[in-house]
Amino acid sequence: xxxxxxRALVDHLTGVANRHALVSRMESLLAQNIPCTILFCxxxxxxxxxxxxxxxxxxxxLRVIAMRIRDAVRADDLVARMGGDEFVIVLEHTMPGEADxxxxxxxxxxxxxxxxxxxxxxxxxxVSHSSxxxxxxxxxxxxxxAMYQAKADRRRMKxxxx
Numbered sequence: 591x592x593x594x595x596x597r598a599l600v601d602h603l604t605g606v607a608n609r610h611a612l613v614s615r616m617e618s619l620l621a622q623n624i625p626c627t628i629l630f631c632x633x634x635x636x637x638x639x640x641x642x643x644x645x646x647x648x649x650x651x652l653r654v655i656a657m658r659i660r661d662a663v664r665a666d667d668l669v670a671r672m673g674g675d676e677f678v679i680v681l682e683h684t685m686p687g688e689a690d691x692x693x694x695x696x697x698x699x700x701x702x703x704x705x706x707x708x709x710x711x712x713x714x715x716x717v718s719h720s721s722x723x724x725x726x727x728x729x730x731x732x733x734x735x736a737m738y739q740a741k742a743d744r745r746r747m748k749x750x751x752x
């Protein structure tokens with residue numbers, strides 16, 4: 591039964607946490623009044639990879655990107671796939687500037703060429719520093735809005751302060 595419950599919290603394609611695990615972790619942090627930083631990552635132009643090379647290459651790319659993101663963060667940080675080409679990272683107990691440093695590491699790791707096709711992928715990252723109030727969905731929405739602003743501004747990263 592535990593194994594089945596654990597599988598329910600993992601994204602089947604990438605092996606990182608899924609949306610349910612993400613919301614559960616964030617609700618736990620809220621209940622414990624632990625502030626954190628949320629990074630919302632969206633792969634730029636990912637649809638073109640699926641269109642040009644097929645969904646199997648797109649899936650392989652998502653698996654590689656998920657592992658690169660996991661390797662770029664700290665051991666206790668949560669990496670979750672929201673769906674499609676979107677990932678959310680929950681950083682607990684960050685020091686000033688640390689979230690920006692981690693976001694930069696993620697962007698650099700994602701940008702490395704991938705596979706036989708030497709695909710070059712970039713990511714837009716929204717950063718939201720949470721308080722200990724609100725809902726998990728509010729935290730995610732703030733980081734998502736910052737990510738869309740980064741895309742609109744053609745910048746790689748945007749911080750949304752609460």
